Amino acid sequence: MYDRHTDEVPPLPPAPAPVAHEPTTVERGSFCTARCGCGWYGPARRSRDRARTDAAEHLAAP
Template structure:
């Protein structure tokens, strides 16, 4: 049995934050999501619009 992982004392890496904002499919809808701050965009039928939501979030709404 493996011991539980300890929280890392490593500095925050902005590259990891950028990679953590993406889209995910939920049924017929695509949502933009940010795993850094927990943001979830509205459900979109268009993947392109969901990606645009992610871009707008990265540009101004995400606290990172």
């Protein structure tokens, strides 16, 4: 392979924007799970209220 000159190298794509924390709850059968856009997810709960609490705790965590 040959050496490229700097004018031949394509520019880098822009860096992806940071993912905002937007936790939601997802129901699957009789279980409810808190999930977030950043990839975090909580344990499956039978209590929807506890799943919402998990989401709120994730949002408050640094």
